[in-house]
Amino acid sequence: ASTLYVLATPIGNVCDISLRALHVLSMVDAVACEDTRNTAHLLERYGLSKTLLAAHEHNEREVAEKIVARLQAGERIALVSDAGTPAVSDPGARIVDAVLRAGLRALPLPGPSAAVTALSVSGLVNDQFQFVGFLPSKARQREIVLAGLAGASATLVLYEAPHRIVETVDALLQAFGPARQVVLARELTKLFESVHRCPLGEAPAWLAADGNRQKGEFVLLIEAAPVVIDDSAEGERILRILLSELS
Ligand code: SAM
16 A cells, blocks of 8 residues: 556557556556546546546646645555656656655556657667757757757657757757758657658758648657767877887
């Protein structure tokens, strides 16, 4: 008892929910969720009906207290977001923080996350990736963030909402140049799912060629910066050894 289950839900295809997640949803006392209609719909789909506690960006602190109190009373509560893994570019972290501070237990129920889903079909080197999430909406701030990322030796993972995709791709091109590979992963696991990979320089034309390509939710991946090996110091060291052999 007295556990907060941090539970991942589908990012599109409603079947992408684990058997364990369904089992936990069936036995909890309440479900804390972003949008009660959305979650009610998911539960209904699996024949479940639960007390729902609205927990969104704007009331996360108050709800955290409420959840702690319920857990202290011995309840079991699931925490979900509208899609994917809670607390990843979604509300949840404050609630988990409050639960841990109260000395209570938070258990993860793993499942979909758009970032990892896109990485898995990117074919980019994924031994290192950096999760950036949403870029700032203001152009100047976005530029500063991107300039700081230009040299990163990891695949970059960005989230983007449909209305800004063209603008964001232009900003990426400015910051990283035309040669690096970009992956535009759109509507993953949904009806109009598409994953397109091309050099960044070709991405604006690809988006412009068909208005449908700009619609939906996106994960953007950018290939890591090329590794520049500065071998001048090593060359000098070898030259010195050779010279000392000659003298
Ligand atoms: N917590 C979620 C996760 O674990 O992936 C992310 C939630 S965030 C508010 C929503 C963003 O995730 C979207 O704007 C988009 O960038 C990305 N996203 C979510 N579902 C997606 C999907 N089916 N296809 C592509 N991107 C998706």
